[in-house]
Amino acid sequence: MSGDLRDPHLPPYADDAEMRRLLASEQDAPAPSTDIQVRIARRMTASLAESAPRWTSAGKLVAVGAVTAAVAVTVGLAYWGWAAHHATPVAVPVLASAAEPPSNRPSNLSVTPPALVAQHAVAPGAGVVPPAESADFPLVRVRRADTLAAEQKLVEAAREALAHGEPRLAYESLDAHAHKFPRGQLREERESLSIRALLTQGRPAQARQRAEAFLAHEGESLFAPVVRSMLVKARTAAPDDTEREP
Amino acid sequence: MKAEPNEMWMSVPPARITLTEAELASPSIVYQTHVAYVWNCLRRLGVAESDREDLCHDVFMAFFRGQASFDPTRPLRPWLFGIAFRVASDHRRRAWFRREVSQSNDDVGFDGPDAHDAMAKKEARHLVERALAALDLNQRAVFILHEIDELPMPEISRALEAPLNTLYSRLRLGRRKFEAEVQRLSAVAAAPRRELRRAGATR
Numbered sequence: 001m002s003g004d005l006r007d008p009h010l011p012p013y014a015d016d017a018e019m020r021r022l023l024a025s026e027q028d029a030p031a032p033s034t035d036i037q038v039r040i041a042r043r044m045t046a047s048l049a050e051s052a053p054r055w056t057s058a059g060k061l062v063a064v065g066a067v068t069a070a071v072a073v074t075v076g077l078a079y080w081g082w083a084a085h086h087a088t089p090v091a092v093p094v095l096a097s098a099a100e101p102p103s104n105r106p107s108n109l110s111v112t113p114p115a116l117v118a119q120h121a122v123a124p125g126a127g128v129v130p131p132a133e134s135a136d137f138p139l140v141r142v143r144r145a146d147t148l149a150a151e152q153k154l155v156e157a158a159r160e161a162l163a164h165g166e167p168r169l170a171y172e173s174l175d176a177h178a179h180k181f182p183r184g185q186l187r188e189e190r191e192s193l194s195i196r197a198l199l200t201q202g203r204p205a206q207a208r209q210r211a212e213a214f215l216a217h218e219g220e221s222l223f224a225p226v227v228r229s230m231l232v233k234a235r236t237a238a239p240d241d242t243e244r245e246p
Numbered sequence: 247m248k249a250e251p252n253e254m255w256m257s258v259p260p261a262r263i264t265l266t267e268a269e270l271a272s273p274s275i276v277y278q279t280h281v282a283y284v285w286n287c288l289r290r291l292g293v294a295e296s297d298r299e300d301l302c303h304d305v306f307m308a309f310f311r312g313q314a315s316f317d318p319t320r321p322l323r324p325w326l327f328g329i330a331f332r333v334a335s336d337h338r339r340r341a342w343f344r345r346e347v348s349q350s351n352d353d354v355g356f357d358g359p360d361a362h363d364a365m366a367k368k369e370a371r372h373l374v375e376r377a378l379a380a381l382d383l384n385q386r387a388v389f390i391l392h393e394i395d396e397l398p399m400p401e402i403s404r405a406l407e408a409p410l411n412t413l414y415s416r417l418r419l420g421r422r423k424f425e426a427e428v429q430r431l432s433a434v435a436a437a438p439r440r441e442l443r444r445a446g447a448t449r
Contacts, residue, residue: 006392006393006396006398007392007398007399010417010418010421013421013425014425019425019428021370022370022373022374022428023374023393023394025366025367025368025370025371025374026286026290026371026374026394027394028367028371029282029286029289029371030282031281031282031285032281032282032285032298032299032302036285036299037281039299040277040281040299040302040303040306041277043303044273044277044303044306044307044310047303047307152274159272163266189272224314225313225314226267226270226318228314229267229318
């Protein structure tokens with residue numbers, strides 16, 4: 001963490017140096033293997049997709065799948081790097097799908113809703129999965145991952161720009177994303193970042209408009225909490241509807 | 247060489263430990279930056295490796311579903327630990343919980359110049375894990391957060407939603423038990439070596 005914040009009033013251990021050595025070894029504990037990380041990401045994809053039908057529209061279902069796909073593809077790309085390093089065949093599990101149960105535990109999460117699959121199939125620029133591969137096992141190879149990776153690159157660039165107080169640069173990346181992937185899998189994240197960029201630029205009225213529009217359509221989105229918190233800020237800064245910009 | 251506190255998260259660059267509000271909205275970033283932490287929390291809380299994958303998934307899902315109640319101005323790790331603690335507690339209460347000391351499965355290759363250091367750390371982690379098993383779950387939670395994660399007690403009180411005095415009491419008991427267990431386990435491990443030396447001396 002950010003320095004030792006332990007209580008200085010606690011008595012030392014009898015062999016304090018040895019105990020500190022032992023406890024410090026825990027702070028170096030390794031991450032789970034890449035295989036495990038990929039499996040967990042796949043299962044989160046399946047779980048979130050499974051919970052989506054309780055929501056109110058097919059669009060939200062697609063959005064949840066898209067967001068969780070980002071989790072899986074990013075871990076999948078990490079797996080690529082690992083696999084390449086270990087000279088093993090490259091096969092990246094990107095999305096949990098109908099063919100594989102997400103867990104050995106009793107569960108009803110094993111089916112990816114058709115709407116999610118359909119969205120991926122029509123996503124602009126998305127690669128076509130060879131039928132045999134998609135039917136046998138949920139492995140999606142280079143082009144699908146390329147599309148998601150390209151989306152993520154633009155979204156990441158926008159986030160970085162915002163982190164450095166550069167909303168204009170963020171807009172450029174977000175515009176590029178909107179142009180290339182109008183119905184892209186990270187479009188909810190794009191909208192959330194756009195609202196943040198507007199707030200950062202000191203345009204609360206526009207931020208408020210977009211946040212309200214987003215929440216009207218995507219109120220159950222995973223991004224809804226953060227958009228709501230931005231809406232509160234926007235309303236504080238631009239409380240009167242008449243102040244809205246054209 | 248002893249790592250500085252900020253260098254201790256192996257898979258996460260220090261700058262990524264604290265996430266911005268925008269980053270918190272991205273499940274992929276939250277997952278990537280904290281999966282190692284959650285995984286190791288569950289291990290320290292005594293969740294066997296065979297169950298850890300399931301519970302790690304459950305912790306993140308609980309976070310994503312309840313994210314609206316998370317205050318983004320607060321550090322994320324204590325919050326995640328609080329969830330992991332509750333998930334691990336529920337897991338223990340279930341009838342099918344298998345009481346076993348989990349085994350570390352550190353996929354670390356012990357080659358190269360740091361091999362000895364890596365092996366020593368793995369052995370130390372194994373000892374810590376076994377000693378932690380002597381603490382009950384409540385003591386273990388506050389012990390981990392204070393002694394390993396080095397969090398201040400008020401932060402721990404918020405994460406575990408428990409009164410400060412109660413937590414101090416658990417911490418004191420936990421420290422005593424942990425220290426005694428480390429001494430006991432070290433003595434047990436040293437016994438065969440002593441016997442070997444004694445046998446060598448009488449030969």
